[in-house]
Amino acid sequence: MVVGCGGFKFQNWAETYGSSPELYFQPTCVEEIKEILDLARQRSKRVKVVGAGHSPSNIACTDDFMIRMDKMNKIIKVDKEKMQVTVEAGILLTDLNEELTKCGLALSNLGAISDVAAAGVIGTGTHNTGIHHGILATQVVTLTMMTASGDIVECSESVNAEIFQAGRVHLGSLGVILSITFQCKPAFHLQEIQFSSTLQEVLDNLDTHLNSSEYFRFFWFPHTENVTIFYQDPTDKPPSSKPNWFWDCFVGYYLLEFVLWISTFLPRMVPWINHFFFRLLFTSRTERVGISYKVFNFDCLFKQHVQDWAIPIEKTKDALLQLKTWLERNPQAVAHFPVEVRFARGDDILLSPCYHRDSCYMNIIMYRPYGKDVPHQDYWLEYEAIMKKVGGRPHWAKAHTCTRKDFEKMYPGFNKFNSTREKLDPTGMFLNAYLEKVFY
Ligand SMILES: Cc1cc2nc3c(=O)[nH]c(=O)nc-3n(C[C@H](O)[C@H](O)[C@H](O)COP(=O)(O)OP(=O)(O)OC[C@H]3O[C@@H](n4cnc5c(N)ncnc54)[C@H](O)[C@@H]3O)c2cc1C
CATH class of the missing domain: 3.30.465.10 (Uridine Diphospho-n-acetylenolpyruvylglucosamine Reductase; domain 3)
Structure with missing residues (x-):
């Protein structure tokens, strides 16, 4: 018989959200999951299943029953x-x-x-x-x-x-x-070519970049014109590492966290930090080849707040320039680097942010150096306002302020999803505070 333990404290990776589930389970088989759901039904408890707890929002939080699936991993x-x-x-x-x-x-x-x-x-x-x-x-x-x-x-x-x-x-x-x-x-190898450019150039030539590389993305350094472009493409070449990786890691981890911490007392340093790190780490052209997953994955450094909305791809230039203009007009608001811009093909999954349209994702970030919180409300609200204006849809894992009214407008298949959900879960066993905002 599966036993749940009390007193467990759940925290997400960024330590921005957490909860205290009444009972915490780590089932090892399907029969044990059934037992947990039976118990939840008898006691009228809600159930939240959690994966690795990396979502930067409260989507995986609950005060009732929590099921961690880490022992069902074969x-x-x-x-x-x-x-x-x-x-x-x-x-x-x-x-x-x-x-x-x-x-x-x-x-x-x-x-x-x-x-x-x-x-x-x-x-x-x-x-x-x-x-x-x-x-x-x-x-x-x-x-x-x-x-x-x-x-x-x-x-x-x-x-x-x-x-x-x-x-x-x-x-x-x-x-x-x-x-x-x-x-x-x-299995395949990927070659990554990294080179610098300007925001104007990349936005003026977006189609060319999109067609020049299978996995194209770019970093914009807010408060500057600077951009770093990444082209990643399958290759037959053998693995080779990026020059200076040790230096990059040292500077990325220790120096960046330290200067960002200093900037919590002197926010005006942030534009300078963005310039400085671009010059130090992102100006020279570099190439590396590696096994696909090692090139797709990259080091996200340390704890952070993020937002990441998908917007119609044709709105990329408009949205980024609106954000840039707002930052220029509001020098009291600071934005950490990078704003990461990625692209995805449209699909037919009802609640996919790319439902029925090719999309651009624009990920903004504010680090929490040594776990310290940094003011980001103004930046966050303005970003959300721009994203909504251009028809965006927020990433489900990341914090946002949208509610059912917004989602009904954003997703043509919202009501269809909700009626499937109500059929599968008529009593709302799998709801939590995050999902109540989405569905009620
Ligand atoms: C450092 C970092 C980098 C990231 N990079 C990216 C990125 O490049 N692109 C991007 O899009 N996102 C990115 N994310 C977000 C991340 O991919 C998502 O938050 C993802 O959902 C995390 O997976 P998880 O296993 O931790 O899910 P959790 O946070 O544990 O759970 C997410 C949701 O899935 C549900 N769930 C999990 N397992 C089950 C199950 N077995 N049955 C039912 N429901 C289940 C949970 O209930 C919850 O609703 C990043 C996050 C971090 C912290």
Whole structure:
């Protein structure tokens, strides 16, 4: 019999949100999950399933029952012919990447980190970049989940298609995801070429850049004109590392955190910091080659606040220039680097921020040096206002101020998703405070 423990304190990776679940479970099999849901039903408790707890919002918080899936983390099956892998939902992508490499396979795209669980990643619409690539959930072929009643439901394009259309970006609101089958491709190396440019140049030539590299993205350094462009493309070349990586890491970690901490007392230093680090680390052209997942992933340094909205791709220039103009007119507001700009193909997943449109994601960041909070409310609110004006949709994992009224306008399939959710979870067992704002 599965036993839940009391007194557990949950905190997300950035230590910006946390909660104290009444009971905390780490099931090892499907039968134990069923027992937990039975107990929750008997005691009228809500249930929150958590992956790796990396979401920078309260989406994974609860004060009722919490289920951590880290002991359900195995590879169930590798089908080399179809190039598909079926995994338990709690597997970390770090482990999946390594196992896939041994089988000569790889996921075709990944976000910045892999210390995240398969069901968590797809459930919040995690994305990377590449205009011919969808968000990570578009790589899903089949899902199985346990619903609030304890039944197991499988879904794919051909079986329970309506649930599948909702279930890939599920927000943790439909049931406990048990297993996922991903479409893979043959293992590959990526060559990354990094070079500097200006915001005007990259915005004027966006189509050229989008067509010049399979996985194109850029960093803009707020309060400056500076941009660093990254082209990542499959290659047959052998791995080679970036020159000066030791220096980069040292400067990135220790010096940046220290000067950002100083700037909490002297905010006017921030534009200077953005200039200085661009000159120090991002001006020279560099190249490296590595196994795909090691190039997709990069070091996100230290704790931070982030926002990341998807906007229609044709609004990229307009939105970035609006943000730049606002920062110029409001010198009291400071913005850390980088604003990371990525792209994704449109899809047909009901609550995907890229639903039915190719999108640009614009990720803004404010670091928390040594865990210290930095004022960011004005910047956050202005960014959100611009994103809404240009028809944006917020990343589900990241903090935002939107409510049901906003989502009904943003998502043509919102009501369809909600009615599927109500059918699968009529009593709201899988809701929490975050999801109540979304659905009520
Ligand atoms: C340093 C850092 C870098 C990041 N980089 C990127 C990036 O490049 N691109 C991007 O798009 N995002 C990025 N993110 C956001 C991250 O990808 C998402 O927050 C992702 O959801 C985290 O996965 P997780 O396993 O930690 O999920 P959690 O935060 O644990 O959970 C997320 C949601 O999934 C649900 N869930 C998890 N497992 C299950 C399950 N088995 N059944 C049902 N529901 C479940 C939870 O209930 C919750 O609603 C980053 C976050 C950090 C901290």
